[in-house]
Amino acid sequence: MAVPETVHATEAVQGEGTPTKYVPRKTGRAPCFFVSHGAGPFAILNAPFQLQLVDLCEKTRWVLDGWKGVILVTAHWVTDQPHISSGPKPHIYYDYIDGLDGIPPEAWEIKYESRGDTECAHEIKKRLDKQGFNCVLDDERGWDHGVWVPMKLLRPDGDLPIVQVSVPGNMGEKETPEALKLGAALESFRDDGWVILGSGSSYHNFDAVIPAIMGVPGAKDAPDNRPFEAALQKVAFTEDVEERRRLMLTWRDWFPEHDVVQPLGKAEHFMPFIVNIGASGGDKGELLGTWDLFGTKMTSYVW
Numbered sequence: 508m509a510v511p512e513t514v515h516a517t518e519a520v521q522g523e524g525t526p527t528k529y530v531p532r533k534t535g536r537a538p539c540f541f542v543s544h545g546a547g548p549f550a551i552l553n554a555p556f557q558l559q560l561v562d563l564c565e566k567t568r569w570v571l572d573g574w575k576g577v578i579l580v581t582a583h584w585v586t587d588q589p590h591i592s593s594g595p596k597p598h599i600y601y602d603y604i605d606g607l608d609g610i611p612p613e614a615w616e617i618k619y620e621s622r623g624d625t626e627c628a629h630e631i632k633k634r635l636d637k638q639g640f641n642c643v644l645d646d647e648r649g650w651d652h653g654v655w656v657p658m659k660l661l662r663p664d665g666d667l668p669i670v671q672v673s674v675p676g677n678m679g680e681k682e683t684p685e686a687l688k689l690g691a692a693l694e695s696f697r698d699d700g701w702v703i704l705g706s707g708s709s710y711h712n713f714d715a716v717i718p719a720i721m722g723v724p725g726a727k728d729a730p731d732n733r734p735f736e737a738a739l740q741k742v743a744f745t746e747d748v749e750e751r752r753r754l755m756l757t758w759r760d761w762f763p764e765h766d767v768v769q770p771l772g773k774a775e776h777f778m779p780f781i782v783n784i785g786a787s788g789g790d791k792g793e794l795l796g797t798w799d800l801f802g803t804k805m806t807s808y809v810w
Contacts, residue, residue, distance in 0.1 A: 543805035559798035564660035575700035581653035582707035585676030592671035593628035600649030621665035674778035690785020705779030734763035743792030
């Protein structure tokens with residue numbers, strides 16, 4: 508399968524719209540894949556402000572080709588210990604507010620037909636518990652929109668099994684090391700053919716963009732987050748494992764405008780990226796593309 512050429516990171520973040528060139532993945536080992544999954548169900552509803560995300564996901568479907576399945580770490584499931592979806596056929600979980608202005612009735616009619624993998628879920632628990640976690644299997648948890656939005660765009664046929672994993676939260680300074688530890692514990696599944704997909708957002712201060720999303724007259728665009736994205740790229744592109752870990756552990760100390768882009772106490776949408784860093788091993792990250800949300804830059808990476 509032919510894969511397009513590399514895109515330069517600076518061009519992708521500083522330019523407008525969606526890049527059209529991509530980096531081929533390494534063969535023999537499933538990739539880590541970080542997706543900024545957008546705002547609620549709007550990408551699936553083809554909202555104009557989400558069309559760049561739709562285009563990017565459609566152009567990066569090749570990342571999932573040829574692999575056994577997807578272990579999907581979602582920002583919309585926050586727990587103190589890893590929770591793992593273990594049901595064979597999880598239902599869709601419509602995790603947005605019914606009646607919220609701007610969300611149409613058809614948002615509750617979206618379907619995504621795929622399947623879970625109970626055997627993989629139990630193996631995840633086994634390996635993670637050996638690394639000091641106390642995992643919880645959940646055979647009733649539905650797929651939140653951090654799962655079905657990117658997967659419906661990336662894999663519309665639903666032909667790959669998905670096991671959903673929660674992110675650490677409500678832990679203060681412990682969140683980042685726990686997310687790195689979780690990623691490192693999941694890394695071995697890449698050698699078994701499982702893609703580690705982190706579904707979150709490289710920008711997640713929606714207090715700044717909700718008025719624009721909901722069509723409030725006179726709503727302003729969000730602040731420029733490109734300096735934060737440049738720091739994010741520095742971490743993703745660092746090949747030395749220990750240096751990358753050091754940079755990630757201290758991101759609150761040196762990422763520009765970190766408390767604006769990922770507000771304190773509300774960084775759950777950044778945790779999937781950190782999990783991907785932990786699971787990336789010695790692989791260098793590559794920027795797959797960038798899309799714009801009312802003045803902010805959202806990025807996706809592969810390792």
